[in-house]
Amino acid sequence: xxxxxxxxxxxxxxxxxxxxxxxxxxxxxxxxxxxxxxxxxxxxxxxxxxxxxxxxxxxxxxxxxxxxxxxxxxxxxxxxxxxxxxxxxxxxxxxxxxxxxxxxxxxxxxxxxxxxxxxxxxxxxxxxxxx
Numbered sequence: 001x002x003x004x005x006x007x008x009x010x011x012x013x014x015x016x017x018x019x020x021x022x023x024x025x026x027x028x029x030x031x032x033x034x035x036x037x038x039x040x041x042x043x044x045x046x047x048x049x050x051x052x053x054x055x056x057x058x059x060x061x062x063x064x065x066x067x068x069x070x071x072x073x074x075x076x077x078x079x080x081x082x083x084x085x086x087x088x089x090x091x092x093x094x095x096x097x098x099x100x101x102x103x104x105x106x107x108x109x110x111x112x113x114x115x116x117x118x119x120x121x122x123x124x125x126x127x128x129x130x131x
Contacts, residue, residue, distance in 0.1 A: 102128050 023031075106125070115121050 098128070 020028075102125070
């Protein structure tokens with residue numbers, strides 16, 4: 001039963017219960033007999049174990065991935081890992097190139113000895129070497 005049918009059934013029950021005291025005795029007797037017939041025709045309850053097995057089978061089916069399902073998860077994950085690894089490698093190469101350029105500039109220039117004694121120049125070299 002969906003929500004609309006259940007809601008309708010509750011409304012009908014409420015409307016019938018509201019006017020129950022005003023019904024004639026013959027009508028209440030017929031309603032009681034109809035209820036007895038309906039209860040006699042009611043299906044037997046399903047054992048709990050069968051229902052549990054069905055639910056377990058359904059949950060197992062929903063949780064198990066087939067090959068295509070696994071592939072649709074694995075491919076984007078592998079692409080993400082490869083992209084992050086390539087970005088890391090590019091940044092490392094860029095850092096190494098900057099350090100090599102700085103080292104080459106320091107070694108190839110003929111700087112006066114006072115440049116190496118300058119605190120600002122040493123701070124610049126230290127800062128460039130740390131990045």
